[in-house]
Amino acid sequence: MLFVFGLFALVWGLGRLMKAPNQVVGLIIALIYVAVLGLHVAFPDDHPLRIATGGSAALWLLLGAAAALVFAYVRGLRWLKSRVHKPEPVEQQQGPFSDTELNRYARHIVLREIGGMGQKRLKDAKVLVVGAGGLGSPALMYLAAAGVGTIGVVDDDEVDNSNLQRQVIHQDQAIGVPKVHSAAEMMRAQNPFVTVRPYARRLSEADAADLIVDYDLVLDGTDNFDTRYLVNKICAEQGKPLISGALSQWEGQISVFDPKHDAPCYQCIFPEAPAAGLAPSCAEAGVIGPLPGVIGSMMAVEAIKLISKAGTPLRGEMMIYDALYGETRKIQLKRRDDCPVCGNAS
Numbered sequence: 001m002l003f004v005f006g007l008f009a010l011v012w013g014l015g016r017l018m019k020a021p022n023q024v025v026g027l028i029i030a031l032i033y034v035a036v037l038g039l040h041v042a043f044p045d046d047h048p049l050r051i052a053t054g055g056s057a058a059l060w061l062l063l064g065a066a067a068a069l070v071f072a073y074v075r076g077l078r079w080l081k082s083r084v085h086k087p088e089p090v091e092q093q094q095g096p097f098s099d100t101e102l103n104r105y106a107r108h109i110v111l112r113e114i115g116g117m118g119q120k121r122l123k124d125a126k127v128l129v130v131g132a133g134g135l136g137s138p139a140l141m142y143l144a145a146a147g148v149g150t151i152g153v154v155d156d157d158e159v160d161n162s163n164l165q166r167q168v169i170h171q172d173q174a175i176g177v178p179k180v181h182s183a184a185e186m187m188r189a190q191n192p193f194v195t196v197r198p199y200a201r202r203l204s205e206a207d208a209a210d211l212i213v214d215y216d217l218v219l220d221g222t223d224n225f226d227t228r229y230l231v232n233k234i235c236a237e238q239g240k241p242l243i244s245g246a247l248s249q250w251e252g253q254i255s256v257f258d259p260k261h262d263a264p265c266y267q268c269i270f271p272e273a274p275a276a277g278l279a280p281s282c283a284e285a286g287v288i289g290p291l292p293g294v295i296g297s298m299m300a301v302e303a304i305k306l307i308s309k310a311g312t313p314l315r316g317e318m319m320i321y322d323a324l325y326g327e328t329r330k331i332q333l334k335r336r337d338d339c340p341v342c343g344n345a346s
Helices: 002-017 022-042 048-052 057-083 099-104 115-124 136-146 161-165 179-190 208-212 225-238 291-308
Strands: 126-130 150-154 195-199 217-220 242-248 251-257 317-322 327-332
Touching: 115 291, 126 136, 136 150, 136 179, 136 291, 150 179, 179 195, 208 225, 217 225, 217 291, 225 242, 225 251, 242 291, 251 291, 291 317
Parallel strands: 126 150, 126 217, 150 195, 217 242
Antiparallel strands: 242 251, 251 317, 317 327
């Protein structure tokens, strides 16, 4: 019996030495095993070969069964390992954009006016959006989709059922959630490559300057004149462009207020807040649902143009869109020398 085990060991050792495939070595060992079993079947009990190989076939049958179990276990383990999902290799980023980002922003990059340099400016930009309501909703979504690297959003309100007719960044399950957190969740889901900073508060004299200073430009989509005048004042002081939009029933307007580039500021055009009742809110006067989407998207376009240095921004101009009659017109805006905000600006 020891002779047979020695023969097994010799075949295995020679196979390893000669770097023979494991399947070939295993086949030779299996043939020797079958030959030994054949001896026990063909020869009588007292035959010298049967005595030399253990005297009984039962022992060899047990050894064969054990070997078969081990073989089946090893093969089964290998099969299970082959079925396990292997993690995707980590994408190696070359340059400012990963391959996924390049594919995502390809329609921007092929635009002559934006190109790779413009898309890089978008990625490096920081934009603050004041208000996550009707105007802020589309502006935030398109800024995130466009790949603006850092987007801040300020709002102290919570999502209400009455908002959902027009504020498309919020969903029904977000009712009762602070708007900035609802908006941030949707933006991150849309584009995980951007950084979103939610500020669940109302801008005040105490913190507006410290907040705005961290951003390159500001979008104002609020319906509160006190906030509009405050944002305009801080932007003018810090030399930041202010993209402002407004709505009323079927009509919307948009302009870029930028005194640093010799354009008027918001208070040049609207020196005082209108008297009570002259500028009713959307809740009071109503607003057609898609209108904020039109004007908010235009605000995002102006932001992308300013950041990427493409085209001509609406500095010193106001675009007015009348949704009821399908008309769009532009009017020229001029600075006022007596403006308390920018009248003495250089």
